Amino acid sequence: MRKLLFESLIQAPLTEKAPAIDDAALAELGAAFERVVRRRLGRSLSIRQVDAGSCNGCELEINALSNAFYDLERFGLRFVASPRHADVLLVTGPVTQNMREALDRTYRATPDPKWVVAVGDCARDGGVFAGSYAVAGGVGAVVPVDLHIPGCPPSPVQILQGLLALLAPERATTKA
Amino acid sequence: MSMLSDLLEEGRLAAQHRPWPRIDVDASVWRVAAERLGAGQLTLLGLWGEPLRVHMALLDEAAGEIAVLSIDASSGRFPAISPFHPPAIRLERAIKDLFGLEPEAAMDRRPWLDHGRWGVAAPLGQAVALSVSPAPYAFLPAEGESLHQVPVGPVHAGIIEPGHFRFSASGETVVRLEERLGYVHKGIEGLMRGADLERAAKLAGRTSGDSAVAYGLAFARAIEAALGIEAPARAIWLRALMAELERLANHFGDIGAICNDASFSLMHAHCGVLRERALRAASAAFGHRLMRDCIVPGGVAVDLSPPGIVAIEALLREAQQRFPGLIELYDNTASLQDRTVGSGVLRPDLAAQYGAGGYVGRASGRSFDARRRPGYAPYPDLDFTVPMRSDGDVNARVWIRIREVEQSLGLIAQILKRLPGGPIRTALPQAPGSCEGMALCEGFRGDILVWLRLDGEGKIERCHLRDPSWFQWPLLEAAIEGNIVADFPLCNKSFNCSYSGHDL
Numbered sequence: 125m126r127k128l129l130f131e132s133l134i135q136a137p138l139t140e141k142a143p144a145i146d147d148a149a150l151a152e153l154g155a156a157f158e159r160v161v162r163r164r165l166g167r168s169l170s171i172r173q174v175d176a177g178s179c180n181g182c183e184l185e186i187n188a189l190s191n192a193f194y195d196l197e198r199f200g201l202r203f204v205a206s207p208r209h210a211d212v213l214l215v216t217g218p219v220t221q222n223m224r225e226a227l228d229r230t231y232r233a234t235p236d237p238k239w240v241v242a243v244g245d246c247a248r249d250g251g252v253f254a255g256s257y258a259v260a261g262g263v264g265a266v267v268p269v270d271l272h273i274p275g276c277p278p279s280p281v282q283i284l285q286g287l288l289a290l291l292a293p294e295r296a297t298t299k300a
Numbered sequence: 301m302s303m304l305s306d307l308l309e310e311g312r313l314a315a316q317h318r319p320w321p322r323i324d325v326d327a328s329v330w331r332v333a334a335e336r337l338g339a340g341q342l343t344l345l346g347l348w349g350e351p352l353r354v355h356m357a358l359l360d361e362a363a364g365e366i367a368v369l370s371i372d373a374s375s376g377r378f379p380a381i382s383p384f385h386p387p388a389i390r391l392e393r394a395i396k397d398l399f400g401l402e403p404e405a406a407m408d409r410r411p412w413l414d415h416g417r418w419g420v421a422a423p424l425g426q427a428v429a430l431s432v433s434p435a436p437y438a439f440l441p442a443e444g445e446s447l448h449q450v451p452v453g454p455v456h457a458g459i460i461e462p463g464h465f466r467f468s469a470s471g472e473t474v475v476r477l478e479e480r481l482g483y484v485h486k487g488i489e490g491l492m493r494g495a496d497l498e499r500a501a502k503l504a505g506r507t508s509g510d511s512a513v514a515y516g517l518a519f520a521r522a523i524e525a526a527l528g529i530e531a532p533a534r535a536i537w538l539r540a541l542m543a544e545l546e547r548l549a550n551h552f553g554d555i556g557a558i559c560n561d562a563s564f565s566l567m568h569a570h571c572g573v574l575r576e577r578a579l580r581a582a583s584a585a586f587g588h589r590l591m592r593d594c595i596v597p598g599g600v601a602v603d604l605s606p607p608g609i610v611a612i613e614a615l616l617r618e619a620q621q622r623f624p625g626l627i628e629l630y631d632n633t634a635s636l637q638d639r640t641v642g643s644g645v646l647r648p649d650l651a652a653q654y655g656a657g658g659y660v661g662r663a664s665g666r667s668f669d670a671r672r673r674p675g676y677a678p679y680p681d682l683d684f685t686v687p688m689r690s691d692g693d694v695n696a697r698v699w700i701r702i703r704e705v706e707q708s709l710g711l712i713a714q715i716l717k718r719l720p721g722g723p724i725r726t727a728l729p730q731a732p733g734s735c736e737g738m739a740l741c742e743g744f745r746g747d748i749l750v751w752l753r754l755d756g757e758g759k760i761e762r763c764h765l766r767d768p769s770w771f772q773w774p775l776l777e778a779a780i781e782g783n784i785v786a787d788f789p790l791c792n793k794s795f796n797c798s799y800s801g802h803d804l
Contacts, residue, residue, distance in 0.1 A: 220485055
């Protein structure tokens, strides 16, 4: 173990530069977001991930955000275990009828102010699963959504671009 | 005489069912099959419904034979398998929920996938509209002095899929775990009905996101079997390359995540790097990190480019250089071994009874691997071994993954060296009327079964996708018994069953 730890000390880090912030995400968030976030939360956000019916592809890429290449926590973003500790709900999947209540209750357990980020094509409108008897629709069909990150699944870079938009509200105002 | 071949003479052979026979049988033959399952002479590969029929896929492991038995259920009932063979319990409950067919004398009559929230009963059968009425679920009792219950989920603390676990514990010790699943039921088999092949392949590839390649492969092979065609040689080899890359990425991720659940984050960090390298190599080679939609009926959608080959070769070099050090780290860290050795033991007799596939079966003495048997191209031409252990604990499941990583690295090197040229996709012929196909393919988690019927116009009439998790989830309940509640995440991760693949 010592050898591995020592190697990590002398090697250059694998962590890559932050990607550019997604313009579409900034536009969607708008200026109202800036005032509240900056005042209440500074530049740190706690994220609670909720799988509302995904195929688990989005979860794989969200998990990848914590690996050495993307190192999510350097941006002040971190995943928390309880919605009661969260500022942001990161919701994946079409919302299944069987998860509808659980998602709604998780949303209500999250203290205000809170934001919902819908991740993946299914989370927008149900994606390939739209129209099924077992699917309520996209995340927006059950809780209000502030930001969509498209992709099937979105790559970690795309998810990061979307999440960083949450932390860069001053640029949103200059655009608006 | 094998345990299947005599049964095959007792029914009417379906004309257009490939590659294995399917026969329509009466209740007496159905019962003989159930008894043989109960006696351990046959293994249940799947049990699924249609509006007026129920099918059962059987494997005779000794003879290496596979067959499907079908029984008429136009009366709305069929003889249950579960009184003879408990692994059928959840499958019967799912048939009842989806098709409304009643398993007679079933061991468990509670609903399974249907939580009373669909607004329709028997959605794939008579589809009777209902008001949404979630009824309280009757968990199985655990009785005794000072037992307490711990309900967990469906929303869990980590970044994982939803499901409910009900622990009955005596102090720290788990007396009974009962799973309640179905939360991510999306109705995939309902969406499949009437879908054209392009859409159906997309749906199949999204059954369980971590097995996009394995599902794509199983679905494509079932279509090709139904149509009586073969994909071109280069496509077959590229499919195997994708499948082994997927296995590699998932095993790297799992090995790290299991160690992380034992609070050893160093392994997690290093395995996470290797997983990311594998996904990037896949992206460079095939244009998508999870290789989603890369396998299509008739072949593959993307060819391997020279930069892709370079990326995969770089991955092999890095893995071969770094992985041995990680194995050593795992093997020599006493505090980690203390958590994994002896926890979550799955007894070999249970693994055999449930026909558990993948690392769950292979860590508990069941060596079945669909790449070997029934086997499919190009694996008979490749050199690899199927690792097996019989200690059945978390540690054994880690070691099976470690050995499989080594095998997959070897397989990828062989495939790159011998990859044939030529076309990557063949045009699909017109369906010769109604025809049925089936495939059994080895995903990283175990064998995936796909059974389907095409109508005369080349659309899906019925498609059933059976995830390996169906026969692994119930075993997790057995493996956790007598362990402490705090070891559940560790045991659960070592099984790493799919919620989405199971719930469909």
